[in-house]
Amino acid sequence: MSATPTAGPVLPQPVLSRPTTREALRADVAALLADGHRMLLVVAENAPGAVRLGYVLARPDGGPEGPSGAGESRVELTLEVSTDDAWVPTIADLSYPGGRFEREIRDLFGVEPRDHPLPRRLVRHAHWPRAWHPLLGERSAQTDVVPDFGEDLSAFPFLEVGGDGVYEIPVGPVHAGLIEPGHFRFSVVGETIVRMKARLWYVHRGVERLFEGRTPDDGVVLAERISGDTAVGHTLAYALACEEALGLVVPQRDRLVRALLLELERMHNHAADLGMILNDVAFGLANVHLQRVRENLLRLNESVTGHRLLRGGVRVGGADVVALPDVGLVRAAAADVAEVVRLALEHPMVLDRLVATAVLGREDAVRMGVLGYVARASGVDVDARRDHPFVDPAALPGGPPAPAVDSEGDVLARFTVRAREVEASARFVVAATEVLASGGPRASAGPQSAAPRGIARGLGIVEAWRGLLCHRVTVGADGRLARVKVVDPSFMNWPALPVALADTIVPDFPLANKSFNQSYAGNDL
């Protein structure tokens, strides 16, 4: 694409847009899936008198999961359907995540996926006004009027499990402790979970709508707040998407800084979660130590970007840090985490709780398109840092952090995978800091402000700490955001939790849930 001869690949890889039709859609999607692509997202966008759907798929760069030799590829299949005749043929049978995106679009835009095998509501709770699709229509004073909500009369269709001795335990949506809302319905025999259904989307904030009409630079503040613990991940994905849309080229140095921030975010979240997992087996001593480590990391973060959760680090077109992280503190934190984790893993009672609990099998993980450490703990080697790089691997000191993979799929696997990721992240942070401190890759030509001449679109893919995270941005002809689609890895991983819970016992649910630790906010936009 670019005329400038560069040594490495064009990073990040631009998206190839390809129109398709209702008739050809299923065949096209199937062909891409067969070619090693995974379903990243399906985005709906308002067009005059129509809804424009974009099916975005991507193939990893080499990698054990992809076909060998084939390079990275990002493809968007586009399809416009008229608002009067708003339906598409379902792809739910081809791709499980695709089916979930279709349901989301049906709720938010009113585009009906025809012959969907599971046509239940996803986002819309029953008290939402009927035939009201909050994202449908251009943003205007009229469409922004929210109609009155009714009472939640019709019960959510939980599947009732029959049989002797089966009883139900409803939990939530309001929980003890500082936990976001989610309702879980357990069908239990004795103490063994037969089936668990999670009902989420209690706090729909309309984040995607809030982006519309902002300038790309203004959107950063919002992106940082989509999910508090993933500030860097969301902002970076947003920035990457905007940069592709605007045609901005980010200097090598800033890219390295972004990678560093991403790993810092991973470290503090993993440290906290490792502690919480241990707290759930009542091993509080380990928890307080890991929370202490987390606090140290948060303070370190504050010294790096001025904000404990690393807000303000990533901007569209670059990245800024107040100071480079203190290498000694990073090393100490990683050593502390490793020490506490090892103590925990040498504890027979802790080990007995973690091992063989809430097993997510590899087949299920692949079928559901699970991402991040959950996937890697089930033996699926996906890692966007390697599969969809935004920084030239040659510029990375020691290459991208090696993904930790485990094949067992139990809580212990997720626990150890995350502990190993902390180590890898710390190594990377230390190495990257040293490179940056010693001058590092020179700042190349600054961002070229290229005013878009029409509607431009961009895709950002980032391996945030929870897993692969995408933003799909549409910038209008006026240079303002027309549509931002956010996909947190939690959207893909939530359905895997009930699968892993089969044959787990009720008192192990908090442990299993914590080992997944999905975001409610990132899922419910």
Place this chain on the structure above:
Amino acid sequence: MAAVLTAPLAAGLAAGFTAGPVVGPALVWVALLGPALCALAVLLLRRRAVVLVADVVASSVVLLCGGALLAGVADGGAAVVTAGGLLRVDPLAGYLLVVVGAVALTATWGGLSPGRARSRRGGRYTTLVCLFLAAMVLAVVADDLGVTWVAVEGTTITTAFLVGFAGGRRAVEAAWKYVVLASVGVGIAFLGLVLLYAATRAAGDPTLSWVRLVTDRPAVDPTVARMGLLLAALGFATKAGLAPMHAWLPDAHSQAPAPVSGLMSGVLLAVAFGAVLRIQRLDAVLLDGAAVRTLLLVGGLLSLLVAAVLVVTQRDLKRMLAYSSIEHMGLVAVAAAVGNRLALAAMLVHLLVHGLAKASTFVMAGRVLAVEGTTAIADVHGLVRSAPRIGIPFLAGAVTLLGLPPSGLFLTEAALVVAGLRSGYGWAMAIVLVLLLVVFVGMGRAVIAMTLGAPAPAGSSEPAAAATEALSAPLAPVALALAAACLLALATPLAGTLDSVVAVIGGAP
């Protein structure tokens, strides 16, 4: 065979034996240390020739010393005592030494393998075989029952790696089961010995010396002594392969290299049974002898039953031979239980003849495996025609084992039945006969299918190195052993010797 061969030599040694009191103990030490020195030589020299023949030399030493000692102590000679009374060779020990030596010579000579000697692990193999022999000799010549126990456990340790020598899943599985079951069984024997010791201690004279117990007859508490003797007999019977403690035997015997299988089947069982015989004698002397006799009778009949059932359904040649060993140990146990002079004499001859025949057959089974690449009975056909150098001796060995005349086993089995009928064990003999018939039919059918008839169409035209070696391996040891197995029972000069051995274990007239 070897006994016949070495008779003049042994007679010469025996002449010197009576000349001075030094020769006897020296012979005991030579028999004990000879194999150990052979092992040391292998370890130190590591020459291919040494590795090749060390175990054969060790076996010959044991045989020669055993023959000489037996000649010296039989027919009224005094037992040879040394090491402050810990070691003692009486006619029974002497006889068992001869059995050990003769069978070991058959197995090691017949199992000579230049290929193995060349291999990296050949030295380890020969060392372990020599140490195994030394442990068996110690078990036989020890007078202190505790030392016997240590030696019997020693045989487990030395054979553990021999059983697992082939490597691979099946071999390590067999080795694991063998070591665990045998150690536990023999551990039970030690518990029994401890109780026996406690009983003698309570009687005022703590000892585990067999000869002192037999001659002094301390007034032990009958309950404790019976518990001790029963547990000891049970423990040693585990190692002797008596049902229902036989579970390790088919696995171990089928997975070990052929010569080791021959040694274990042919003599290790006999050595362990020697310990049982000593316990039985103690039971008879200290108590009424009923408990161990019942144990032996039940165990013997059960072994016959197990062997009969499993031989018939067996699909693997080496396992079939292993079950045949269980069958023969069952017969031996029944004979010991019957306990009159004829039965005991028959039992002793049976031990030797069975050892020789079983060692020969296992050696040939090893060659069958080398040539055919399998020991599955169904996959081997018409050996006599396809490979007569293997098929014919194998057939001869199997026929000897089956007890067809002129096999010595025919005579001993007949004598056992007669003896049993005389002592009022008619019902037991009836069971024995029926089960023998079943084994005969089951094993006979398999052997005939493997040896006679049309050979299978030749598969690969290029024989492996192991096959070539097996086809050219010496037949002399097997031929001699089988000849001995057929002729020995007829050798009348043995009668006197047998009488003195029987006297040790106290056969009633």
Place this chain on the structure above:
Amino acid sequence: MSGEVAGEVRVVVAVVLQTVVVVVAAPFLVGVLRQVRARWEGRVGQGLLQPWRDLVKLARKEPLQASGSTVVAWVAPVVVLGSGLLLAALVPTVTTAGPARLPADLFVVVSVLLVGTVALGLLGLDAGSAFGGMGSSRHLTIAALVEPTVLLAVYALSVPVGSTALGPIVEGRLADPGRVVAPAGVLAVVALAIAVVAETARIPVDNPSTHLELTMVHEAMVLESSGRDLAAVELGSWLRLSVLLALVANLVVPWGVATAGDGGPGLPALALGVVAVVVKTAASGVVLATAEVFMAKLRLFRVPELLTGSFVLAFLAVTGSYVIG
């Protein structure tokens, strides 16, 4: 006043004093447990007085009862508290003396324990909520495994004394310190200690400080209680904890306890008894809390294993008391 009557009065005074001491000290013991844990974890902690403050605060509040709850909702807390008070009176903590008409017999004590346990279980079931039922079911499963162990362990201790009353058992250990290290006694005390940990819902059987409803045992049953009812239930549970802990402490270190003697314990003996039991129980509380810090909660399905183990120890103690003394 005849000597007999005077003795009787002294015994009653002793028992009343013992009960008062236990009631006053029980919330402090809970404070000690929490404080020790906090210190181990590097936290400042809430101080020893907080459980008392909580109790006072709750006692002032009017109880709210869940819709659909029955008379059980207010009777059960009373029963739980009552059984705790009865235990405090019966079990030899300050003194081994007991009134003749109130037998501190092993079987009586276990029955009183059981009454409290069942009342708590019914309280959990009463509101009909899922968590309460879940907690009650777990609680009663554990209780069914614990009570036989307690019976058996104390029975093993009673064999050398020849009496199943707790007072003489403690006195017997005081008279013959050799018994304290006798194998049967050691096995029995270990079994009893495990049973007490399970009975009082401590780690590794239950986590008293969790907020995760699905893992709760004891806490799940009292989720629906509030105000004075909650105060009664909490105090009742704390009394059980204190009494059982003090009993184990007295069995391991019997010294200092006021014996019945001739004509009931005198005042100096009682004073020494109070000091001794407070020190011993506080010390065992520190040990318990410390052990909890270094332990994790067992998988629910491993709890029966733990309790079976303690049952086997108690059983061995009984056989052992015949075999090896």
Place this chain on the structure above:
Amino acid sequence: MSSGDASQAVALLAGLELLTAVLLAWRGPASSPRGPLAVQGFALAGLVAVIGVAEGEPVLWLVALLVGVLKGVVLPTLVVRRPSRAAGPAAPPAADRPATVRPVVRPAVVRGRSRVPLLLGAAGLVVVAYLAARPVTRVVTGATGQALPVGFALVLVGFALLATGRRSQSQLVGFLVLDNGIATTAFLATGGVPLVVELGVSLDVLLVVLVLQVLGSRIDTAFGAGAPGGTDLDQLRELHD
């Protein structure tokens, strides 16, 4: 030492052995058997020493030392020694990490079966041992005779551990408990077997454990699993009739 002290010490040590046997039956798959085994070994050594003092036999002190070293230190260490292969390829120490920080690896454990039946069985076996030892206690007088059933109980519990052990390590532990039981019986009933036999027995036990450890690691290799405590022996199903 008075006979009262001696009998009290014997009872305490025997009780300790029994307690450790129960602990070994109780232990989950993730906890190491080393501690209880070592305690059991030292208790046995202590028993020998007490008997030596009580009966005035200095040779028993030597035996106590031998037993203490062998059963208190060497054998428990041998049992938990992992085959070096299972430790995995040692990661080269990265320059940016202090040498003390080892990388986190997933411990290879599995969730074991419920121990409830074994525990209850062990309780039953102790009663059986008590009954079985009655005739012997008639013969052996004094405190040692009183404690004798403990030896029998250890033999039976060890046998149960061996029979139910699913991993090579648990079977080894069973074997050692069984052996400790026999040794306990020997010392309590007879004040020790002759020294020559004792030495031979000790050597044999040591060698058997060594042999079993080597075989255990070969099984791990052959069956391709490196769980601590060894491969699931239920996989050993190649040989059967």
